[in-house]
Amino acid sequence: MTALPARRAARQLRLRSVTEADLDALALLDREAFPEEPYPYFVLRQMYDVYPDHLLVLDDGTALKGYVLVGTRPDKSRSWILGLGITRDERGRGYGRRLMEEVLGRLRGIGVREVLLTVAPSNAAAILLYETLGFTAEQTVRKDYFGPGADRLVMRLRL
Template identity: 30%
Template sequence: MKVPNTPLKTELFNFKRHDIAQVVAIEQQLYNDLAYPELLFYQAVHQWPSSQFICRDADNILAYAMYAPAEKANTLWLMSAAVKPNCQGRGVGTKLLSDSLRSLDEQGTTSILLSVAPNNAAAVSVYEKLGFEVIETAEDYLGQGQHRLIMQRKITDKDSL
């Protein structure tokens, strides 16, 4: 599947309008046995409805981004962002993240945190393009030998006032 000729649209994920199975399928294609379970996606949509996003063409969900509250007020974690494998490298993920960051800024979010594998150069590059900076290298972050870069993007300076 190529990125469609129809315009891409980023929107809040709403399980009443959208097929959650498409989001779960993207997750499973990318992460296999380490994929988040379907139940987590239902919980996220119910618990944090204003911070779950999808990017779609006219018919299909091509990517999703799942944000969750952090300990600090007005700060979210990007828990997962994924693009269908056959749509990667075509700007779908960048559009999704750029649009979702803009929406979160409008909602009053001041900072986004994420973790990414240090060897995932493509993802690190996209995150840096979107204004994320490495703030920590965390060894064994997701278990033995699972090192991560912790990156942060301050959306606004609202929290420094």
């Protein structure tokens, strides 16, 4: 009888802006989400330095379970989703969608007109998520977008 409320409590994920104290946990989370191409720690650190308000995390009180990172042009004409990741054990529960909807709402609120992102052409789950959020993919995959062999699909949403 006591285990269930405890488990429920653990599921109460709070969506908040990242803090400097989160950076180690964020690097671990990013490595889990993108084992083959994680951001180097220094890049995450500098992203935090530049975009603290556009780096959102999902926190269950003991660990970070997801993050989304966005970069916005100074004239706010365009933003890029630079990272979206959910820990393996929490996928398929709507958290990726929740992070994306929150960030898109914030971008709309500050007047951003267009959001772009890149996704590996084989990443069916992410592509479906983005399509259901209204993103459309370019007709052709961009070859070697992130260097030799790293092809990407570019997707775009008009806000």
